[in-house]
Amino acid sequence: MPSDATTRWTVSVSKDTDIAVRSFLAQRGMKKGDLSKFIEEAVKWRVLDRTIAEARGKFADLPPEALDSLIDEAVTATRRAGAAKTG
Numbered sequence: 275m276p277s278d279a280t281t282r283w284t285v286s287v288s289k290d291t292d293i294a295v296r297s298f299l300a301q302r303g304m305k306k307g308d309l310s311k312f313i314e315e316a317v318k319w320r321v322l323d324r325t326i327a328e329a330r331g332k333f334a335d336l337p338p339e340a341l342d343s344l345i346d347e348a349v350t351a352t353r354r355a356g357a358a359k360t361g
Contacts, residue, residue, distance in 0.1 A: 280310075
């Protein structure tokens, strides 16, 4: 599926939310069609936020030094994999 393909959603929000979002967009010179772009960006940020929160929760009991070590190992492995692809 091409990355520019779209799917139509039908969503319901409160009247207050509708007014707030449309006012926000209008104040920034955005048009009616920009609502979809705004919603898509907001959803992407929310998904990222939740994913990060879940990941942090899984490592909450890990001592900071152990977490740093895991991160260093992952960065090193990723760099090696990247170097192998370009080398």
